[in-house]
Structure formats: C-alpha cells, structure tokens
Amino acid sequence: xxxxxxxxxxxxxxxxxxxxxxxxxxxxxxxxxxxxxxxxxxxxxxxxxxxxxxxxxxxxxxxxxxxxxxxxxxxxxxxxxxxxxxxxxxxxx
Numbered sequence: 001x002x003x004x005x006x007x008x009x010x011x012x013x014x015x016x017x018x019x020x021x022x023x024x025x026x027x028x029x030x031x032x033x034x035x036x037x038x039x040x041x042x043x044x045x046x047x048x049x050x051x052x053x054x055x056x057x058x059x060x061x062x063x064x065x066x067x068x069x070x071x072x073x074x075x076x077x078x079x080x081x082x083x084x085x086x087x088x089x090x091x092x093x
Contacts, residue, residue: 003060003061003062003067003080003081004061004062004063005032005059005060005061006024006029006030006031006032006058006059006060006061007031007032007034007058007059007061008020008021008024008031008032008033008034008056008057008058008059009034009036009042009045009046009050009052009055009056009057009058009059010033010034010035010036010055010056011035011036011037011055012035012037014055014056016055016056016071016072017055017056017072019072020056020058020072020077021033023072023074023077027081029081031058034046036055050068051068052068052070054070054071056070056071056072057069057070058070058077060080067080
C-alpha cells in the first residue's frame, strides 16, 4: 500500500536530488517537493522536525508512521513504495 504522502526536500545543484526526482518520475509517484534553498519553513522543518541536514531527504507518511530516507537510496525507496507481503499472509490455494 502506497504512503499517503511523500515529502521530498531538495535544493538546486544536488545530483542525488535529481536522481531521486527521476526515480519518482519513472515510478509515476506523486511527491510534495520542497526546495530548502527558497523555502525557509521547509528548511527548518527538514532540520528541526525531521532531524536531517542533507538533501535529498524523503519523508514517507502513512497513517501515523513516518519513514525518512536521506540521500539517494533506490533500494530503500523500493522497499517503502512496494513492501513485500508479510510472511504471516494467508494465501488461498
């Protein structure tokens, strides 16, 4: 199940940010992009609330759970976007 919100903190000149943006575009995932170079409130949120000082920082919000990915980590992004079924799942025969 997809997260209800994905917040993407970015800034110009950040190669990892561009790779992350391309990843989301390729997977046709809707994100809320926040440029910390022009948006002071977003910068404060990323540093003070999320606890990150690097871009890209991606925040996955699902129900009351929050997962944070710092840097371009396609393996972790895949895990959060497309979680494997639980081993406790019951399949019908």
